[in-house]
Amino acid sequence: xxxxxxxxxxxxxxxxxxxxxxxxxxxxxxxxxxxxxxxxxxxxxxxxxxxxxxxxxxxxxxxxxxxxxxxxxxxxxxxxxxxxxxxxxxxxxxxxxxxxxxxxxxxxxxxxxxxxxxxxxxxxxxxxxxxxxxxxxxxxxxxxxxxxxxxxxxxxxxxxxxxxxxxxxxxxxxxxxxxxxxxxxxxxxxxxxxxxxxxxxxxxxxxxxxxxxxxxxxxxxxxxxxxxxxxxxxxxxxxxxxxxxxxxxxxxxxxxxxxxxxxxxxxxxxxxxxxxxxxxxxxxxxxxxxxxxxxxxxxxxxxxxxxxxxxxxxxxxxxxxxxxxxxxxxxxxxxxxxxxxxxxxxxxxxxxxxxxxxxxxxxxxxxx
Amino acid sequence: xxxxxxxxxxxxxxxxxxxxxxxxxxxxxxxxxxxxxxxxxxxxxxxxxxxxxxxxxxxxxxxxxxxxxxxxxxxxxxxxxxxxxxxxxxxxxxxxxxxxxxxxxxxxxxxxxxxxxxxxxxxxxxxxxxxxxxxxxxxxxxxxxxxxxxxxxxxxxxxxxxxxxxxxxxxxxxxxxxxxxxxxxxxxxxxxxxxxxxxxxxxxxxxxxxxxxxxxxxxxxxxxxxxxxxxxxxxxxxxxxxxxxxxxxxxxxxxxxxxxxxxxxxxxxxxxxxxxxxxxxxxxxxxxxxxxxxxxxxxxxxxxxxxxxxxxxxxxxxxxxxxxxxxxxxxx
Numbered sequence: 001x002x003x004x005x006x007x008x009x010x011x012x013x014x015x016x017x018x019x020x021x022x023x024x025x026x027x028x029x030x031x032x033x034x035x036x037x038x039x040x041x042x043x044x045x046x047x048x049x050x051x052x053x054x055x056x057x058x059x060x061x062x063x064x065x066x067x068x069x070x071x072x073x074x075x076x077x078x079x080x081x082x083x084x085x086x087x088x089x090x091x092x093x094x095x096x097x098x099x100x101x102x103x104x105x106x107x108x109x110x111x112x113x114x115x116x117x118x119x120x121x122x123x124x125x126x127x128x129x130x131x132x133x134x135x136x137x138x139x140x141x142x143x144x145x146x147x148x149x150x151x152x153x154x155x156x157x158x159x160x161x162x163x164x165x166x167x168x169x170x171x172x173x174x175x176x177x178x179x180x181x182x183x184x185x186x187x188x189x190x191x192x193x194x195x196x197x198x199x200x201x202x203x204x205x206x207x208x209x210x211x212x213x214x215x216x217x218x219x220x221x222x223x224x225x226x227x228x229x230x231x232x233x234x235x236x237x238x239x240x241x242x243x244x245x246x247x248x249x250x251x252x253x254x255x256x257x258x259x260x261x262x263x264x265x266x267x268x269x270x271x272x273x274x275x276x277x278x279x280x281x282x283x284x285x286x287x288x289x290x291x292x293x294x295x296x297x298x299x300x301x302x303x304x305x306x307x308x309x310x311x312x313x314x315x316x317x318x319x320x321x322x323x324x325x326x327x328x329x330x331x332x333x334x335x336x337x338x339x340x341x342x343x344x345x346x347x348x349x350x351x352x353x354x355x356x357x358x359x360x361x362x363x364x365x366x367x368x
Numbered sequence: 369x370x371x372x373x374x375x376x377x378x379x380x381x382x383x384x385x386x387x388x389x390x391x392x393x394x395x396x397x398x399x400x401x402x403x404x405x406x407x408x409x410x411x412x413x414x415x416x417x418x419x420x421x422x423x424x425x426x427x428x429x430x431x432x433x434x435x436x437x438x439x440x441x442x443x444x445x446x447x448x449x450x451x452x453x454x455x456x457x458x459x460x461x462x463x464x465x466x467x468x469x470x471x472x473x474x475x476x477x478x479x480x481x482x483x484x485x486x487x488x489x490x491x492x493x494x495x496x497x498x499x500x501x502x503x504x505x506x507x508x509x510x511x512x513x514x515x516x517x518x519x520x521x522x523x524x525x526x527x528x529x530x531x532x533x534x535x536x537x538x539x540x541x542x543x544x545x546x547x548x549x550x551x552x553x554x555x556x557x558x559x560x561x562x563x564x565x566x567x568x569x570x571x572x573x574x575x576x577x578x579x580x581x582x583x584x585x586x587x588x589x590x591x592x593x594x595x596x597x598x599x600x601x602x603x604x605x606x607x608x609x610x611x612x613x614x615x616x617x618x619x620x621x622x623x624x625x626x627x628x629x630x631x632x633x634x635x636x637x638x639x640x641x642x643x644x645x646x647x648x649x650x651x652x653x654x655x656x657x658x659x660x661x662x663x664x665x666x667x668x669x670x671x672x673x674x675x676x677x678x679x680x681x682x683x684x685x686x687x688x689x690x691x692x693x694x695x696x697x698x699x700x
Contacts, residue, residue, distance in 0.1 A: 052584055074583040087581035091599035093684075101585040130684045148585065 004066070005030040005188060006051075006156060011060030013046050020046040021057070022212035028190065033182050035191045035199035038209035039235065044192045047209070048158050051190065052081045064155060080149035081158040084165065086141045088133035094144050095120070095129040101152040119147045122184065139170045143177070150185055159191045163198060175201055196236045200224065208232050224283075226362055233281040233364045240287065240330050242280040242361075246272050253358055256280060260327030264303050265358040270366055278366045286360040287332040289321045291344060293353050304355040309348055321346070323354055330354055404652035413646030422649040426657065431637075435661050438634040441548060442616035445555040449612045450605060452556070453563035457604070458597065460564070461571035472568065475561050483558070487625050490554045494545040494626065501544060508537045546628025554622050562611040570604025571597075617662060634658045 008026040012019065021043045028034045036044040049055040050062060053074035061070045069077055080101070088097050095116060102112045120126040123143040133141055142162060149157055162178075163171045179202055182189050193199050199206050200220045207217040208231075216228040227233035230241065244258035246268075254268040256278060266280050288294070289309070296302050307325030318335045332354060346352060405423065408416035460471050478486060493500035511532040515523050526532035530549055544550045574597065582592035598605070620635030627633070634654060642651035 054580060054584075074580070075586045075588055079584075081581070081584045083577060083581055085575070085577065087575070087577045089578060089582070089596055091596075091602075100582070100587075104586040104591070127688075130688050152586075 005032075005064070006190075007063040008047070009061045009063065011047075011050065011057045011062060013043075013050060013055060013057050019212050021050070023060070024212070024214055025060075026207060026214065026217070028188065029204075031186050031188055033179075033189045033191065033202055033204045035193060035203040035206045036209055037193055037196060037199040037206050037236075040194055042209045043212040044194075044209045045160060048081070048160055048190065048192050051156070052079055052158055053077050078152075078155045079158060080152075080154040080156075081160060082142075082145045082149050082162045084161045086133075086145040086165075088141055088144055088148070090133055093130050093132055094125065094136070097133065097144060098148045098151050100148065105152055107152075115151055119151045122181070123147045138166050139174060142166065142174060146178075146181065150181070150187065153185070154187065156188045156190060159189060161193055162191075163193075163195075171198075178202060200236075208235065210235070227281060227364055230279050230281075230365050233279075233362075237283065238331060238333075239281045239283050241364075242282065242328070244278065244280070246274050246276050246278060249274055258328070262305060262326065264361070265301060266361045266363065267359050268363075270363050272363070272366055276366055279364045280361045281364045282356055282361040284320070284331045284333040285318075285335065287330060287354055287356045289323060289332045289334060289346065289352050289354050291346060291350065291352055294355050300357075302355050302357050304353055307352055307354050309346060309350045309352055312346070312348065323352060325354060401652045401655055404649045405656050407649045409647045409649045413648070415648055422653045425650060426653050431654070431657070434632060434634055434637055435658060437631075438617060438658065439661065441551060441555075441631070441633065442613055444552050445559065445616045446609055446613045448552065448556045449560045449563040450567075450608055453560055453567050453608060454598070454601075454605070456560075456564050457567035457571045457601070458593075460568050461574065462576065472565075475564055479561070484621060484625075486558070487554060487622055490550075490557070491545065491625055494543075494550055496543055496545070504544060505537060507531075508533045512537060545626060546630060548627070548631045550626040551623050551631045551633075554626055555616055555619060558622065559612045559615060562615070563608040566607035566611060567601055567604040570601035574600045617658065 004027055006028040008024050011021055011024045013021040024043075024047065036047055038044045046055060050057055053069075053072055053076075057070060061068055063069065064077070064079070069079075089100070092100070098119060099112050099116045102115060107115075116129075117126065120129055123146065125140060125143055125147075128136065128140060133144070136144065142165075145162070146157075146159075159178075163174055166174060175198060178189075182202075191199065191202060200223075203220055205217065205219055206223050208215045208223060210231050216223055216232045218226075223232060224236055227236060233239050233241070242256065242258045242261070242264055244256040244261075244264070246254050247257045247263065248255045249268060249272070252268055253265055254272065254274075255263045256266055257263050264280065270278075272278060293304060294302065305325045307323040307330065309321060309323050310329065311320075311322040313320040316336075318333050321332045321334065323330050323332065404415055406418055406420065408419040408421045410416045460468055463471065492498050495501060511526065515526055515532050518526075523532060527534045544553070578596050578600065579589075579592045582596045583589065587595065618635055620633065620639050623631050623633045623636055624639070627636075638651045638654045638658075641647045641654060
C-alpha cells in the first residue's frame with residue numbers, strides 16, 4: 001500500500017520528434033528520499049515537471065495517494081518544487097516568500113506567523129527574515145527556497161538539481177542539511193540530479209534514467225555494486241570494462257577470454273553458457289596494484305596480471321593508478337590506510353601486478 | 369582601478385557634453401520661458417517691458433477648467449495605454465526570438481510615417497462617412513437590440529464606455545470625431561508604443577520561472593501575474609506612465625485635429641496665444657501654469673512615497689528587533 005504512494009503508470013512525453021520520457025512506470029514510497037539520476041537531457045527533469053504539473057504526459061497517468069493528478073494544474077497539487085535557480089520572488093522579503101503559499105491557502109494570520117517562524121528557525125535564517133533575496137548568499141537562498149516549498153507541508157517535495165549552483169564546500173554542507181531536513185519533516189522528497197555523489201549520499205532509492213527510460217531502480221549500494229547495464233556501471237562512479245567471450249564454466253565461476261588479454265576468472269552471476277559474450281565491470285577500488293605477486297590463501301584463485309605503471313594521480317586519501325596490461329589500460333585506486341611514506345613507493349614504469357578476486361567483478365551485459 | 373574612465377578627469381570629459389546639452393537646450397529655455405511671463409507684450413507680437421500684467425491676464429475663468437480637463441484626459445489616455453500595454457508587453461516577452469523581433473518591429477513601424485499624416489488618417493476614418501465611423505454606427509444599431517434584454521445598470525455601463533448609445537442612433541448624434549473620445553482614442557494609438565517599449569524591456573529581463581514557482585505554490589495564473597509579474601516590471605510601468613503622461617499633457621495636434629470644440633486642451637490654448645494672438649508672454653505663463661499644476665502634485669507624491677518607505681523600513685526594523693528580543697532568532 002505505502003509502496004503505491006506515488007505512481008507513474010506508463011508515462012510518455014514527446015517534444016516534437018524527441019521522446020523525452022519513454023513509457024516510464026515507477027512507484028515511490030511515502031516518506032522516501034528518491035533520486036532521479038541521469039545525464040542532462042535524459043528526461044529526468046521532464047519527469048519532475050510532469051509531477052509538478054508543468055508538463056502533461058502524452059500518454060500514461062500519474063497517481064498520488066491513489067488519486068489521478070495527471071491533468072491537475074500546478075496550483076491544485078500539493079506538490080512543491082525547489083527550483084534550480086531557486087526562483088525566489090525578488091520583490092518580497094524572505095518572510096513573505098516563505099509565507100506565500102500559506103497566504104494563498106488563506107490560513108489564519110497567527111498560524112502563518114507561527115509556521116513561518118518555525119521553519120525559519122529550522123533553516124536557521126530567523127535573523128534574515130526581513131531581507132530581500134538579493135541580499136542573501138547562495139546557500140541562504142537555497143534554504144529559503146526549501147523552506148518556502150516545505151512550509152505548507154506538501155505531499156511531495158520536488159528538488160530540481162538544487163545544489164548545482166553552489167560551490168563544492170557549500171554543496172557538501174547542504175547535503176547534510178537536506179538529509180536532516182528530510183528526517184525532520186518526513187515528507188517524500190524527489191531529487192533530480194546528474195551528480196551521482198549527491199544521489200548516492202542522500203537517497204533511499206535511485207532511479208538511473210537514460211534516454212527517457214529507467215535503466216535501473218534500486219538502493220544506492222546495489223546500483224553501485226551490481227549495475228544492470230554498461231551505461232549504469234559507467235555513469236555511476238568509475239569502472240574497468242572487460243569485454244569478452246565465455247570459454248569455460250566451472251560451477252559458479254567462468255573464464256572470460258578478452259581480446260588482447262589473458263583469460264579472466266569471474267563469478268558467473270548470470271549463469272551464462274560457453275560462447276556467450278559479456279561485459280565484466282571491475283571497480284578500480286577492487287583492483288590492487290602491488291610490486292610483488294599476491295599470496296592468495298590456500299585454495300583461493302584470483303586474477304593476477306603482470307603490468308606496467310602508466311599514470312599516477314596522488315590524491316591524499318588514495319592514489320589512482322593507470323597500468324597497462326596486454327592491450328588494456330586498467331584503472332586502480334589504492335586507499336592509504338597506513339602511513340604512506342613507510343611503504344615502498346610505486347612509480348612510473350614500474351613492473352607491477354594487478355589483481356582482484358573473481359567475486360569482485362560484476363557481469364553487466366550479456367548477449368547470446 | 370587603472371581604467372582610464374575611472375579617473376576624475378575622464379569623468380568630467382564624459383559628463384560635460386551631457387551637462388552642456390541639458391543646460392543649453394533645457395535649463396536655459398525653461399528660464400527664458402519663466403522670464404517671459406514677467407513681461408508684457410507689445411502690439412507687434414514681441415516681448416515688452418518687465419511687468420506683472422501677463423499674470424494678471426491669466427485669471428481667465430476658462431483656464432482652471434482647461435488645465436483640469438488636460439490633466440483628466442491625459443490621465444485617461446495614460447490609464448488606457450498602460451492597461452493595453454501590459455498584456456501586450458507580456459505577450460511579446462513570452463514569444464520566441466524571431467516573433468519578438470517581428471512584433472516589436474511592427475510596433476515601431478508607424479513611426480516611419482509622419483505623425484500629422486497618421487492623425488489625419490484617423491480623421492478620415494472617424495469622419496461620418498469614414499469606414500470606422502460606419503462600423504461604429506452599425507455596432508450601435510446592433511447593440512440597441514443586443515443589449516435590450518440586459519438590466520438597465522449594465523446598459524448604462526455600456527453606454528458609459530461608448531459601447532451603446534443612450535439616444536436613437538444616427539450619424540448626427542453618435543459621431544466620434546470632434547469629441548473627447550476621438551482625442552483619447554487617437555492619443556492612445558499614438559502613445560502606446562511609448563508604453564509598450566519600457567514595459568517590454570522590463571518584461572524581457574523578468575524571470576518567467578517565477579510565475580511557475582508561484583503556480584507551484586498554489587497561485588492561479590491571474591494572481592501570479594498581479595502579485596509576481598507586475599511588481600517585477602514596475603520600473604518599466606513607471607517609465608511608461610511618464611512617457612505617455614508627459615506627451616499627453618503637452619499634446620495639441622491631436623485635440624486640434626480631432627477634438628473639435630468639445631475638447632480644447634492647454635496645448636491648444638498655448639498654441640493659440642503664441643501663434644494666433646502673437647502673445648508670447650501669455651503663452652509662456654500658460655506653459656508655466658501647466659508645468660506647476662503637474663509637477664506640484666508629482667512632487668508631493670514623491671515626498672509622500674519616500675516618507676512611507678522610510679516608515680515601512682522603520683517598521684521592519686522594529687519587527688526584527690522584537691523578533692530578536694522574543695528569543696526566537698537567538699542562535700549564533
